[in-house]
Structures are given as structure tokens and as C-alpha cells.
Amino acid sequence: MPYKTVKDLPLKENFGPGHRLCQGCGAGIIARLVTKVAGDNTIITNATGCLEVSSTFYPDTAWGIPWIHIAFENAAAAASGIRAAYNAMIRKGLKDSSPNVIALGGDGGTADIGLQALSGALERGDHFTYICYDNEAYMNTGIQRSSATPYGAWTTTSPPGKLSPGQKTEKKNLVAIAVAHGIKYAATANVAYIVDAANKIEKALNTSGASFIHFLSPCTPGWRIDTASSVKVSRLAVQTALWPLYEVVNGEYITTVKVAKRLPVTEYLKVQGRFRHIVNKPEEVAKIQAIADSNAAKFGYGPLSQ
Amino acid sequence: MKTILLSGNTSLSYAVKQLDVDVISAYPITPQTTMVEKLSEYVANGELNAEFIPVESEHSALTAALAASAAGARVFTSTSSQGLLLMHEILFITAAMRMPVVMGIADRAVSAPINIWNDHSDIMAQRDAGWICFFAESAQEAYDKTIQSYRVAEDENVHLPVNLNFDGFILTHTYEPVTTLDDEEVLKYAPKKIRSLVLDPKSPYTFGALGSPEYYFEAKYQAVKALEDSFDAIVKADKEYKKISGRGYGIFNAYMTDDADTILVSLGSIGGSVREIVRRMRRDGAKVGSLSLKLFRPFPAKQIVDTLLKTKSVVVLEKATSPGAISGPLHMEIQASLKTFDVTIPAINIIAGLGGREIGPEDIRIMFNKGLKVASQKRVDTIMDYVGVNI
């Protein structure tokens, strides 16, 4: 049954209290939602990164379900191992029920150093769901660029300067990469659209084989935004068409949240300190607007509202 | 009990099949490849009820094995050379997380230049990862030690990963008649255990948490101590194995050491050749002996020193180097062991066989003669020497 409102979400909490994530951290919202939807019969493997270090500061743990962290670049391979163990042990009568297996990784652990392990697991079709919480930089090590950092953004290793606009490249298209492996379900998600996200998590978990969700995860220190505004800023990413919400079912792209009147990208850029240096440069803003326009055309978002 | 023709590689595969391993995750690399091929065949034709994960790299091979072990499965992986180096990061994590993973290592030189032949550079570069580390001398021993490895790794008082080293090509590809146990005997000796501290929604645990300075040291200490303490379980496993199979290996093979003027210490398949040269040289009246180590971690320092005690010199034959150090890894340990127990015997290091350079009978004679010279001179001129290299 699809969720219609947030009131339909399971009440049982399996994430927190006790984590040490920043106020307004998107990864905390995502972890909470994922564990709610997935329920008790779930095993999580988590790549090194903010979520991992902040949720399991020994002897505390924020996780009410089994959870394992091994290293930075291998959450997908760990998921394969857990699934294989359960497959074999269920066949041999050593375990009786098959859990959800979920891998959680940041954009660095997914799009950069972990891309090889992810590709291996997706290609093998191992039955698990990979969820990338994308805060658009290596936040745990202090805001360095990744291949998922958006064009123009300031990070400590993409500093704007006389010769540089900030991040020089456009975001790597992770969903397209995942879909290219022939997996049956992939989607984007956003913390401002919780019901949409919950339904996608559920669909991913119910997909046979591998599934992938690319979740925008606001980072208040990294994006230089107010701690109370992370959901609002995330919503602007959708409303500007910089983070279109869609799913890819058996290779078919379906827009899940339509935006009738798009906002100009400046609405998104101007509220974030990481874009401060370009928001008043029309030629740079135009480049980012072009990305949004192209997304809008692809996903059927409406015209810009002036 | 059945005697079959097996290579080093297929003897491991055969043992893994009998051990009813649940998950195998491995990546091919010469000279380990035929082992992985055989295992995938067993799984494909239903002879082994296991999941074979054809991972995309060795890093993932060990990760998946570790994770499957954390989920409670009996697991196996294997690799060699560059593959072992690629696993480096996860080797430490496997040991510190106390996962009873068993891995076969077909020892091979490391690049550059790329070289597929045997030496021990790969495992020596991983010696501080915290694994129990065995060396085999034959396919028979590789088979027997694989079975022992599971018994030791899964022992409640040990709970550590084990790697079993057997020389690339020399052992991996040489066929010999191997006497096997019956399947039931194998599982009776190394029974599969239901572990309670695993990834199971019925009793949720967090694995791999962050260890701050208040806790990290203790966690590390416990893993190091566990390796040190695994010695008794290793010895016991070998003795019990001897009871059911008639074959036991001890922690080393000491041959003609009692009255030897010089003893050559070695690792792996070369042991057999060394003993043959001992026999020949003894016929000519030279008092030489051989100590071939089967257990490298935990390092049996006391037992080695007790065996070397009465000799006049020691030659450490080594198929690895520790560039820039005073000598090779094994020699440094032997030297340190002697000193630790206040024994003053000159010990020289001979580096040989790198990248598969053959170590012939004449080479071993040269090594013994160097040892005999040191024994009569009572002093060491060159600590580290090379045999077989063209300089």
C-alpha cells in the first residue's frame, strides 16, 4: 500500500536518539525515514562518512537494527556478502527469514571511491538497496569536493579564485550509471518530499535484485545554510528543477513530483553560502540555469515563473 | 578415507567443499585461479551448497567475506600477490573485527616488474595485519591445514582470521596423491557453529563502531592478545587432527637439529629440498640441520630458540626483503627471538628465490657452507647476503 501522508508512516523508530549529527542534517532525516520504512527485519551496512561516525560513537549506537561499517569504499560489497550469507543459511535451514539489506553511503563513498564496488554489486544483481545520501561533498573530512559537487559550488578543494568558478564540473549522474547496469528500480529522493521518498524506499526494497536511490541530503555547515532551513533549501532544489524527482522502473523514467511553475535557480543559489561567489555573476548563473532547464525538459517540469 | 590426485589449489578447494562453507567470494589471480575455478564448479554443479560471489576486485572479495562472516556464515576467500596487496586495508579490519575468515594465499612476487612466480613478498608485506598465518610444504599439508584453519579460526577463544600460505606454482600447480578424510570426519573435527554475535534482526548489534582514544587501545589490545593466545588452540588443533588422520605437522619441522653446527630456517615448500640437502651433506660428514616453519603468526619465538639453542650458527633463508631494514622480515624475527631469550648465536640472512628464481641443490649447499663458515669463525661478516642473483 503506498503511503499517502506522513501519518501513514510506521511509528517504530530504529534510528536515534543518541546520534551526533549536526542540527538540520539531511543524513539523519534519511536514516530515520529509511529505518522506519524498512522496519525491524533489516540489516544496514554503512560506508565511512558523517552518518557512520556520528551514529556509532562507541559505546553508543543510534541504530535499533543490525548495522555494520567496514570501510569507506565497500558498502556495496558488504551488502553482497550479507545477502549471500542469508541466501546460503536460509537454504541450509540455519536462518528462517530473509531481511532487507540496505547499504548507505555518502556521495564520496558512492560516486567516487565506492563506485567500483557499487558497479560490481549492481551488475551481479545482488538483492539489496543502495541509498546514496548526497550532501554534495566529502563532509566528514571537512567539505572537500566530490564528483557529485554541483557546478560552481565552493568547497575547500574547489575554492573559487581568479582562475576558478569553484567546482568546475557538473554533477556525475549516478542514477543513469545505476540504470545502465540494468537494475529494475532506481529513483531520486529529497527530504522535503518525505511521502514520495517513503514510497520509493518501499518500492526499492520490494524490487528483486539490486535497487538504487539517490537522496539529496542537505548539509548545513557544508552548504553554508541556516540549521533550521535544510528542508526548505532542499525543496528549492526540486522547485528549480536542479533535483528533479523521478523513478526509473525497468528502464522507464517516470516523474514522480511535477512542478508546474519552476523557480529560477537563483532562488536556490542565493540562500546558500557555498554559491555566494557566483550568485551575482550572470554568466555563471546562466550555466546553472541551463542545467535546470535541461532537467525540466527531460522530466516535464513547467516553465519558469517570473 | 580416500586418496586422490590433487594440486595445491584443488586440495584447498576440496577441503572447502568438505567443510560445507556457506559463502565464497574471490577474484582470480595467477597462480590461485584454478582454485577459484574449481570452487565455482562445485557450486555450479551442486556439490557444494554455497553462494559464490564473483566480485569485481579483491578489495570487495575480502569485504564480502568479512560481511558474510559477520552475518554468521562460514566463509572462504583466496588470493595472491597484487590481490593480497589490494586487500591490505580490509585485512586489518577483518582481524580487528575478529571475523573467522579463512583465506588461501598462493604466494607470489609483487610488482614491479610484474611477475607471476613464487616468493613471499606478498604475505610479508601483510604480516602486521593481525591474522594467524600458516605455511604449507605440500598439497597434502595444504589440504590438512585448511581443515585445521577453520577449527582454529572459529574457536571461541580465538575468533580471528587465518591465512594459509602455499607457494605459487611449486605447490598450487603440482599434483600429488592427497589422502583425504571423509566428509563426516571433517565436519566432526571442524563443526559448524551457530554464533550468537552476528548480524541478525532478532538480536540487533552494531559492528564496526567508531573507537575514540578512550576505547580504541583496548580493542586493539584485545585483538593482539587474541593472536598471541591463539597459540595453544593452534597446537591443540594440530594434535587432535593427528588423532583422526595420522597427520600432524607441529609448529615447525626440525630435521637433524640436535647436533647441528648450523641450522637453516626456512618457510614454505623449500623445506623439503633443504632436508634433502641436509641428508646429502650429512653423508659427507657436515653437521647441518633444517628448521622449516609452519606457523609464522603468532611467531613461536620460544620454541624456535629452544631448537636453535645448541647450534653454532643460524642461516635464515628468505624469499622476501624488507628494503632499507637491517635484514629480511623472517631474519629480523629470528634475530630478535634469540636476543630476547639471551641466546648469542650468529644468524645470517640469505635472500634467494625472488620472483621465482630457482633455488637449486647447489644454492642450498652454498647457504649451508656460509653457515658452517660463520659457525667456525664465530662471527658474522655480512648479515644480509644474496644467493642466485646476478650482480
Ligand SMILES: Cc1ncc(C[n+]2csc(CCOP(=O)(O)OP(=O)(O)O)c2C)c(N)n1
Ligand atoms: C580509503 C579512505 N580514504 C579516505 C578516507 C577519509 N575519509 C573518511 S570519510 C571521507 C569523506 C566522506 O564523504 P562522503 O562519502 O561524501 O560522506 P559524508 O562524510 O559527506 O557524509 C573521507 C575522504 C577514508 N576513511 N578511507
